[in-house]
Amino acid sequence: xxxxxxxxxxxxxxxxxxxxxxxxxxxxxxxxxxxxxxxxxxxxxxxxxxxxxxxxxxxxxxxxxxxxxxxxxxxxxxxxxxxxxxxxxxxxxxxxxxxxxxxxxxxxxxxxxxxxxxxxxxxxxxxxxxxxxxxxxxxxxxxxxxxxxxxxxxxxxxxxxxxxxxxxxxxxxxxxxxxxxxxxxxxxxxxxxxxxxxxxxxxxxxxxxxxxxxxxxxxxxxxxxxxxxxxxxxxxxxxxxxxxxxxxxxxxxxxxxxxxxxxxxxxxxxxxxxxxxxxxxxxxxxxxxxxxxxxxxxxxxxxxxxxxxxxxxxxxxxxxxxxxxxxxxxxxxxxxxxxxxxxxxxxxxxxxxxxxxxxxxxxxxxxxxxxxxxxxxxxxxxxxxxxxxxxxxxxxxxxxxxxxxxxxxxxxxxxxxxxxxxxxxxxxxxxxxxxxxxxxxxxxxxxxxxxxxxxxxxxxxxxxxxxxxxxxxxxxxxxxxxxxxx
Ligand code: NAD
Numbered sequence: 001x002x003x004x005x006x007x008x009x010x011x012x013x014x015x016x017x018x019x020x021x022x023x024x025x026x027x028x029x030x031x032x033x034x035x036x037x038x039x040x041x042x043x044x045x046x047x048x049x050x051x052x053x054x055x056x057x058x059x060x061x062x063x064x065x066x067x068x069x070x071x072x073x074x075x076x077x078x079x080x081x082x083x084x085x086x087x088x089x090x091x092x093x094x095x096x097x098x099x100x101x102x103x104x105x106x107x108x109x110x111x112x113x114x115x116x117x118x119x120x121x122x123x124x125x126x127x128x129x130x131x132x133x134x135x136x137x138x139x140x141x142x143x144x145x146x147x148x149x150x151x152x153x154x155x156x157x158x159x160x161x162x163x164x165x166x167x168x169x170x171x172x173x174x175x176x177x178x179x180x181x182x183x184x185x186x187x188x189x190x191x192x193x194x195x196x197x198x199x200x201x202x203x204x205x206x207x208x209x210x211x212x213x214x215x216x217x218x219x220x221x222x223x224x225x226x227x228x229x230x231x232x233x234x235x236x237x238x239x240x241x242x243x244x245x246x247x248x249x250x251x252x253x254x255x256x257x258x259x260x261x262x263x264x265x266x267x268x269x270x271x272x273x274x275x276x277x278x279x280x281x282x283x284x285x286x287x288x289x290x291x292x293x294x295x296x297x298x299x300x301x302x303x304x305x306x307x308x309x310x311x312x313x314x315x316x317x318x319x320x321x322x323x324x325x326x327x328x329x330x331x332x333x334x335x336x337x338x339x340x341x342x343x344x345x346x347x348x349x350x351x352x353x354x355x356x357x358x359x360x361x362x363x364x365x366x367x368x369x370x371x372x373x374x375x376x377x378x379x380x381x382x383x384x385x386x387x388x389x390x391x392x393x394x395x396x397x398x399x400x401x402x403x404x405x406x407x408x409x410x411x412x413x414x415x416x417x418x419x420x421x422x423x424x425x426x427x428x429x430x431x432x433x434x435x436x437x438x439x440x441x442x443x444x445x446x447x448x449x450x451x452x453x454x455x456x457x458x459x460x461x462x463x464x465x466x467x468x469x470x471x472x473x474x475x476x477x478x479x480x481x482x483x484x485x486x
Contacts, residue, residue, distance in 0.1 A: 005036040005184045007043055007208055008191035010050035011201030016208065017042050024184060027093035027329040028319055030368025036184045039207040039215040047176045047205040048224035051147040054202025055174035059144050063119050063172075070115035070170055072197035074108040080193065081105070087185040088158055089320035093328040093369070094283055096320045107158045107186075110166035113452045114472060118170045121470055123479070137484045142477040144172035145250070146226035149219045151240070153232040154331050155286040155392075157183035160254075162190075164229045167472035169203065176205045176225065178215045180232075182331050184208050211236060223247055229475065230254070231288075234390075234416075234461045252465040252475045255458055256390045257288050257418030260411040261447075262433065263304060265297040267423035271445060273304070276396075277311045279421060279447040281374050284327050285394035286335075289419040289441070289448060293387055294398040295407045301400040305378055308398070309355045312374040317360050327394060329370040336370035339393035343375060346386045351397065352379035382413055390416070404433060412438045417459030421447045440466070 004021070006013040016037030024033045039047075058066065077084060084107070085099045094103070125139035148168045152161040161177060168175050179187040187206050194204045209215030220228055220243035230240050231254040244251050261279060263272050279291040296304045318325035330336045343357050356375030375395040380387050386397050401407040411420060417439040424430050430444035440458045443449060450456075453469035465475055 003034050005034050005188050005208060007037055007039055007047070008188055008204070008206040009043070009047045009202075010054070010205070011191075011195055013188075013191065014043075016040060022181065022210075024091070024182065025332070026090065027331050027370045029366050030333070033090055034185065036181070036208045038209045039218065041218045043207055044176070044215065044218040044222055047207050048147060048222055050202035051174035051176055051205055052202075052224060054200050055144065055147055055172070057200045058169070058174060058203045059172040066170065066172065067115040067119060069198050070111045070166070073193055073199065074111040074115075076193035076197050077104065077108040077111070077190075080189075081108075084158060084186055084189065087189060088183075091157065091183040091185050092154065092331060094320060095322075095325040095328055097323065097325070098283060099320070103156055103159045107162040109452065110159070110162035111169075114167040114170035117167075117453075117469065118473060121473055128483070135486045137486060138481060140479045140481050142171070142473065142479055145476055145478060146173060147224060148173045148175050148476065149222075149225045149228045150175050150177040151216055151219070151228065151230040151232065152177065152179050152187070154180035154182035155283060155288070158186040158190075160231050161187050163467065164231070165190075165204065167467070168229070168476045169199070171473060171476040173476055174203045174205070176207060176219060178207050178209065178219055181208070181210050211239070216240075217243060220244055220249075221247070225249065227251070227475070229467075237463075250475070252457075252467060253463045254288065254456075254467070255418075255461060255463045256392075256416060257290075257458065257462050258293060258388065258390050258414050258416045259289060259291050259419045259421075259439070260293045260295060260414075260437075261291040261421045262407050262411060262423065263294065263296040263300070264422075264424040264426070264429065265299040266425050266429075267300075268425055268445070269300060269304065269307075272423035273307050273311060275421065275423065275445070275447045276308060277315075280396045281312065281315055281327055281394045282448070284330055284372075286331065286392055287448075290392075291421065291447070292391060292396050293411075294396050295401045295410055296398055297407075298400045298402055301398075305354060305376070305398055309376050312376055313355050315374050317362060317371065317373075319362075319366070327374065330372055330393060331370065333370050335392070336372060339372050339391055339395070342386055342389075342391045342393065342395070343372070346377050346380075346384070346397070349384045349386070350379065351377040351384060351386065354378055354398075356395070382410070388414065404429070408433060408436050412436075415461045418462035419443070
């Protein structure tokens with residue numbers, strides 16, 4: 001396991017030239033996990049220069065050859081899956097079962113799917129005829145954007161980073177990744193896999209650091225970077241957009257959410273409870289798609305609240321390696337303080353705490369970890385901040401509703417627009433309501449059921465653009481038109 005984390009530039013692990021190493025602490029027990037080199041502007045210059053060289057070589061390879069290399073990257077991740085799972089759990093505290101079933105296999109899948117997709121996307125062509133003149137053939141070709149900056153968050157670090165790196169490389173770009181300062185390890189480990197798979201030096205680079213006056217800012221303002229793809233908080237997205245404005249650099253943003261679940265009285269209540277337990281508490285609630293607002297139709301409100309609370313109280317909170325663990329800690333002490341702040345605020349604002357609201361006792365050895373209890377509130381309305389602001393913790397507030405019109409208005413009464421889940425056995429209603437929710441992704445009778453070919457992204461303050469399937473290719477390539485007179 002790495003205890004000092006270096007940058008990865010031009011196929012080599014290199015120390016940061018700033019001479020500053022920052023600490024990464026364990027969310028499980030507060031111990032020091034590793035020290036990480038913070039990048040200077042010079043390091044970003046070096047990464048950009050390496051990426052420009054690497055990109056020219058990579059783009060000159062036949063797409064089928066690039067696809068074969070990316071399949072080897074996916075195979076390399078699979079071969080080292082246990083190491084990746086261990087490192088991801090060490091950085092995040094998430095259960096092994098989650099990292100081994102979701103985060104790391106999805107990382108490998110992100111390379112395979114886009115490697116296979118790029119060769120199969122047609123481009124348009126037109127036969128142009130102008131009376132009295134020779135005709136022309138117009139066709140479009142896709143070219144890589146060039147050097148893409150990838151800025152990723154800590155909640156699903158490997159999954160969300162590869163979700164961008166996979167398509168960017170498949171399209172012939174080079175990337176410079178700045179992973180979250182909270183989760184530096186798995187992105188750095190991927191460098192070795194890239195080298196083994198035969199990715200040319202400089203095509204995949206990793207720089208470490210923070211946002212302002214650090215690697216994030218240096219990358220987003222660098223004139224040698226052609227586009228920025230970012231996943232993280234809405235407020236950070238706004239700062240990055242400003243940073244990219246002077247260079248007219250293209251951006252793709254996957255941002256925050258305050259996602260509703262709508263539970264109609266005609267739902268299969270067992271399924272709705274199972275789905276809502278997952279959508280609220282998975283990954284300790286630190287999923288952009290997580291449900292934080294639950295609207296339940298009045299005839300089943302009491303039953304739903306009681307049953308959800310029973311399930312929340314039964315969730316086993318523990319360390320990653322324990323097979324029985326359903327929920328780990330939050331990412332950091334800082335995030336714990338933020339989530340506990342919302343727990344206090346909810347009480348001050350008059351919410352009824354159905355369960356949780358505090359810090360669970362995990363054991364003396366884990367006292368310094370960032371643990372919080374799964375928490376449910378009722379007695380809220382949209383004047384409460386916990387119904388409006390993203391908490392990003394294992395909690396939800398539940399409100400009753402009486403009609404379809406009312407619940408559609410409630411679900412849409414938010415500045416965010418990422419995801420929604422609807423629970424009903426009346427499929428006509430499922431389609432009808434889904435069409436009226438202002439968000440990028442609506443699930444009916446499920447949650448986090450993903451097909452990587454579908455468009456993914458948020459409306460309103462939850463993002464700009466769509467990635468996934470051909471939509472990723474739209475962002476990671478430019479279309480050029482060629483006109484040939486016949
Ligand atoms: P964050 O915005 O704090 O940080 C994300 C990344 O941006 C980190 O690498 C950070 O170092 C970097 N950064 C911070 N300030 C920067 C700046 N000024 N310039 C350049 N880079 C900067 O987000 P987080 O706390 O890591 O992640 C949680 C947030 O991400 C939540 O809001 C969540 O909803 C959102 N998220 C969204 C999606 C999605 O697909 N929509 C997925 C996962 C997480």
